[in-house]
Amino acid sequence: MGPTQNTLTIEGLDAETLTRLELQASRSGVALSDLARILLQQSVGTSPSINHDLDSLAGTWSDEEAAAFDAATGAMRGIDAELWR
Numbered sequence: 001m002g003p004t005q006n007t008l009t010i011e012g013l014d015a016e017t018l019t020r021l022e023l024q025a026s027r028s029g030v031a032l033s034d035l036a037r038i039l040l041q042q043s044v045g046t047s048p049s050i051n052h053d054l055d056s057l058a059g060t061w062s063d064e065e066a067a068a069f070d071a072a073t074g075a076m077r078g079i080d081a082e083l084w085r
Contacts, residue, residue, distance in 0.1 A: 010036075028052040 025035040041047030061069070
């Protein structure tokens with residue numbers, strides 16, 4: 001037997017909260033009802049936390065910006081042989 005399908009209606013939700021929820025759902029690429037379910041599950045501890053805070057930034061750098069970042073952080077990618085002795 002599969003999970004039961006339950007419905008919850010939220011009355012009296014203010015326009016600003018609804019607008020923010022719709023924006024977050026759009027940015028996350030999920031339906032509003034899915035986002036509401038995820039947020040409710042997270043708030044009561046029945047779902048693992050999934051963060052999409054930076055999703056809207058993914059893929060937004062130009063080639064030049066990416067190259068500048070790689071140049072600035074390249075030294076951090078090296079392995080210090082002295083630390084591994």
